[in-house]
Amino acid sequence: MQVLFGVAIESLGAMRYDLVIFDLDGTLIAHHEPIWKTLHRHFGSDPEARLSLVRRGLAGDISYAEWFDGDLALLRAAGATRAAMVELVRGMKPTVGASALVAALRRGGARVAVVSGGLRLVLDELLSDCTFDAVFINQVWFGPAGTIERGLATAYDLGAKAAALDVLAERFDVPVGRVAFVGDGDNDHAIMARAGFGIAWGEHAPDTLVALADHHASGDMMDLMALLAPAP
Numbered sequence: 001m002q003v004l005f006g007v008a009i010e011s012l013g014a015m016r017y018d019l020v021i022f023d024l025d026g027t028l029i030a031h032h033e034p035i036w037k038t039l040h041r042h043f044g045s046d047p048e049a050r051l052s053l054v055r056r057g058l059a060g061d062i063s064y065a066e067w068f069d070g071d072l073a074l075l076r077a078a079g080a081t082r083a084a085m086v087e088l089v090r091g092m093k094p095t096v097g098a099s100a101l102v103a104a105l106r107r108g109g110a111r112v113a114v115v116s117g118g119l120r121l122v123l124d125e126l127l128s129d130c131t132f133d134a135v136f137i138n139q140v141w142f143g144p145a146g147t148i149e150r151g152l153a154t155a156y157d158l159g160a161k162a163a164a165l166d167v168l169a170e171r172f173d174v175p176v177g178r179v180a181f182v183g184d185g186d187n188d189h190a191i192m193a194r195a196g197f198g199i200a201w202g203e204h205a206p207d208t209l210v211a212l213a214d215h216h217a218s219g220d221m222m223d224l225m226a227l228l229a230p231a232p
Helices: 035-043 045-057 063-075 083-091 098-107 120-126 158-171 186-194 206-213 226-229
Strands: 020-021 109-118 134-142 148-152 179-183 196-199 215-217
Touching: 020 158, 035 063, 035 083, 035 109, 045 063, 063 148, 083 120, 098 109, 109 120, 109 158, 120 134, 134 158, 158 179, 158 186, 179 186, 186 196, 186 206, 196 206
Parallel strands: 020 109, 020 179, 109 134, 179 196, 196 215
Antiparallel strands: 134 148
């Protein structure tokens, strides 16, 4: 019996991946744009102020945490509340098969983690049936009236996603060569290049990410065959 992603599967190969890291937006969740963009469009925050904030962040004039705090302030000013954000998120869907795949991986002995520049609220609302061994993601807390009170930015977005892989590999005592990553975003290049096995997920994955990946899964059903079988 051969093993992939910690799950015994016949005739798929002999490699074992004891740690599997997933992106969230567009990967585990079938929502193909960053949640932040969706939130700002929905609540009608100041587009010029947000663009300025993004440009300053990308230029390195402010830290990721400073961008995050500024972004939350714009959402707060636009009237975003927990109830309204939850309602919006519940209109989204997990990727078909994602929960079953996570469960199968963990049953097979693999550790499963999420490393994302998205929002913990999305994970909690849409994948509450999944158990993850680690989650690195942005968090937001709300006051008694449901308004945004404060947030905590992830230390692992953009290029720092690769550092998250190293942190998790050390935490779970897994060689980097036996760590797999599945993602679809522009912020996934560094971690894709670092992973022992990289999978670019879905038709929305940028060409540059697909070029880095060991495999491009272009279907819409997330299971072991979709991730590992060559595309037709």
